[in-house]
Structures are given as C-alpha cells and as structure tokens.
Amino acid sequence: MTDRRTLLTAAAAAWAAPPLAQARPxxxxxxxxxxxxxxxxxxRGIQRGQFSYTATDRIEGYGVIRIPDAKRLFMIPxxxxxxxxxxxxxxxxxxxxxxxxxxxxxxxxxxxxxxxxQARGSGQDGYxxxxxxxxxxxxxxxxxxxxxxxxxxxPVGDSTQYDRLAMxxxxxxxxxxxxxxxxxxxPGTIAPGAMAYADVPLPSGSFAPAVGDxxxxxxxxxxxxxxxxxxxxxxxxxxxxxxxxxxxxVENRFGTQAVAIPAGSMNLLAExxxxxxxxxxxxxxxxxxxxxxxxxGEKLFIAVRSSSLGDFLQIANxxxxxxxxxxx
Numbered sequence: 001m002t003d004r005r006t007l008l009t010a011a012a013a014a015w016a017a018p019p020l021a022q023a024r025p026x027x028x029x030x031x032x033x034x035x036x037x038x039x040x041x042x043x044r045g046i047q048r049g050q051f052s053y054t055a056t057d058r059i060e061g062y063g064v065i066r067i068p069d070a071k072r073l074f075m076i077p078x079x080x081x082x083x084x085x086x087x088x089x090x091x092x093x094x095x096x097x098x099x100x101x102x103x104x105x106x107x108x109x110x111x112x113x114x115x116x117x118q119a120r121g122s123g124q125d126g127y128x129x130x131x132x133x134x135x136x137x138x139x140x141x142x143x144x145x146x147x148x149x150x151x152x153x154x155p156v157g158d159s160t161q162y163d164r165l166a167m168x169x170x171x172x173x174x175x176x177x178x179x180x181x182x183x184x185x186x187p188g189t190i191a192p193g194a195m196a197y198a199d200v201p202l203p204s205g206s207f208a209p210a211v212g213d214x215x216x217x218x219x220x221x222x223x224x225x226x227x228x229x230x231x232x233x234x235x236x237x238x239x240x241x242x243x244x245x246x247x248x249x250v251e252n253r254f255g256t257q258a259v260a261i262p263a264g265s266m267n268l269l270a271e272x273x274x275x276x277x278x279x280x281x282x283x284x285x286x287x288x289x290x291x292x293x294x295x296x297g298e299k300l301f302i303a304v305r306s307s308s309l310g311d312f313l314q315i316a317n318x319x320x321x322x323x324x325x326x327x328x
Contacts, residue, residue, distance in 0.1 A: 042085040045328020049091050050082040051099055055315040056151055063315040064116075065153060073133070073305045074153040075146040076313065078321060091323055097148030098139070098301040099321060101294045106326045109136050109165060109289040111302055114314040130177075130307035132170040134285050136321070137162040139299040146301070156303050165300075166289040176214070176271035177308070179205035185219070186263035187250045190234075195251040196261075202244050202270050206308055209270040215239060215246045216271075221264030222250075230259040238268060246270065284318055291326045 038048065053076055055063025065076060077097030084092070090103045101107075113134050139145040139162055146154040156162075181203055187196040202209045209215070217238040224231050233255030238248040246268055252259050294300075302321055304313065313319065 038083045038085055040085060040087065046325060047086040047090055048322060048324040049084040049086060049099075050320050050322045051078045051093060052080040052082055052317075052320045053077065053313075053315050054079040054151075057312075059116075059312070064312045065315055066310075066312045067304065067306045068153065070130075070307050070309045070311070073135075073156040073159055073303050075148075075156055076153055076302045076304055077148050078301065082317075082320060090325065095148075096145070096299075097154070098145045098299040099323065101298045101300065102296055104293075104295050106291050107294045108291055108324050108326050109300065110287065110322045111136055111166070112284050112286045112318055112320055113302075113304065114284055114316060114318045115170070116312060116314050132285070132307070132311070133167070133303075133305040134170075134287055135167040135303045136165045136287065136289055137301055137303050138165050138294070139301070141295065141297040143299075145299045159303070165292055166287045168285060168287045170285055176273070177205075177207040178269060178271045179203050179207065179209060180267065180269045182265055182267045184263060185248075185266045187219075187221075187261040189258050189260045190250065190252040191258045192252055192255050195249055197247055197249045198266075199241070200238075200246045200248060200266070200268055202240075202246055202268065204244065204309070206310065207272050208244060208309070209240055209246070209272075210243050211240050213240050213273045214271045216269045217246070217248050217266060219250070219261075219264050219266045221262050226262060226264075227259060230255050230257060234259060234261070240270070 038050075042048065053065060055065060057064050057066055067074060075097065078093055078099055079097065081093060088102070090105065091099055091101050094100050111134065115132060137156075137159070143161055145162075146156050148154065179202060181200065183198075183200055185198050187198075190196050202215070215238045217236055219236055221227075222231060222234060222236060227234065233252060235251045235253050236248065237251075238246050241247045248266065248268070250261065300321070300323070
C-alpha cells in the first residue's frame, strides 16, 4: 500500500501549486428548494459525499434514534446516501453501517448531530441532560469496525483500536436530574402528636430515584382555607425508602386538637443527589476533522455517547457525515 508520508507530501505539493491558467467553471445551477449545491462528478476536481441515518422510532412526528443506555459509546449506522459526487469511486456505503474509503486521498470530514431539547411532550419531560459525546472514528485496514445490525445502534467495545479523527464533548452544569409525579391522597383525621403516611411509586425518567436521593412534596389541602388555625401545627415531608419509592408523612406535631385533612393533589419532585446533569437546549453539534489522509479500505463511522438515560438523536437533513477530497 502507498506510504502515508509519500501521499501527504504529494498532496501538499499539489495544493501549493494549483494550475493558475485553468478557467473557473460557472457555479452549478440547482433546482428550487434544493438543500445542497452539488454536481455529479464534482467541480474543479473536488468531489463530495454526504451520508445519513435511518430513524428507528418517531417522536412528535419526527424520526429519532434512541440511545440505549447512559454508559456506553455507540456506533450510529450510516445507511442513506444523500449525494455522492464521486459516483462511488472515492467512497461508498457498502451495507455494513460505515463509510468505506475506496481511493487514497487527502480528505476533510464534517458531521452534524441534532440533539433534542426537553420540550413538553418530547418524551423527555422534566429532563436535564448530562455530557454528550460526538466522534468521527476510523478503522484502519485490518481493524474491524463495530458489527452492523439493521435497525440498531452498536456498542463500541474497545474504542482505543480506532483513530479519533474528530471529537466533541458537550458538557452540562452540575444540577440535579429530576422526575415528578402527582397523586390524589386523603390523609384523614390525625390526632395530636400522630401522623399518617403514604408510599408513592416514582417514575423513571432522566434518572431512576434511589435511596439517598432527594424528594420534595406538597399537598393542596394543607391550606389555611381548608384547615384554619390547625394548619400551623401540621408538617409534611418525604424521603426515598426504596428504589423508586417515596414515603410521604403528614404529622400533626404541634397541634393540640385532631385535624381532618381532606383529599387533594399531592405533588412529588425527586432529584438526584448521587448523580449530576446539565441543561441542554435543542441544538446542533457540528464537528470537523480538518485535512486527514485516508487510504483505500479504511472505514469511517460516527459514534455517540449520552450520560442521560432516555436520550435520543433527531434524524433529519441536519444529521449527517460529509466527506470531501481536499486536493483536486
């Protein structure tokens, strides 16, 4: 195989001495509504390709790919050709979820991933998100990329065997993750110095509440309008007593008379004390490699990791891997 140093030297020389007498062709004409200016065969010796993904689920009408867990790095399989100005001569998808380089050259890679925000109804209600990672990885000739399974993302086992051509971490501030729920509860009549309690299951969302996490509680019947002066001596509090279970206690600690507490809405907010997360708005994460020498037979793929349970990628025109030769 051609030596990398020889190829890089030749590419740099070609870049430094372009054919000055060559006429500049006109800009290719695109049809109305086109999202990309491209020309089969390329222009001025530059040929680009853009490749994307296939959604595996839908949320609010748009396609998504869900990230299975908050621990591992996953390959997001490339399955769609948006355009290929080389006509499959420089690079191609070959049905294995990765982009295969077919011709030695100096290339530049760019990728964009559309991460979601936590809008109401998005499937991530009440979420904050922790760090998110986006990478362009290369498997050199003789190194197998992660195995492609149709309709799934693939865990990247030993990522150290792949070259990191570009990577970006989107960090989050250290704020609690949170889930919330609301139930109806009637504490009933509570004698002086006595208490009533209720065990309330908590949902799993951005995290799974566990012993040691925080929980806050309110009850809509604990008002002066409903209880009068007796409301002064009533306390309500809660704690996590088992994974996903909060115990709420209403106590007539300081009252001198029994108090009858009617039914009302009880709202609970559980927050993580043993993990952290950070806010993230709906945004693109655009990443470029700069010029990199790629050899025929090498494989390129996109890998992501999210440290938030239930996270997902939005799959649309803005999620892609693009490749372009640098030197004509």
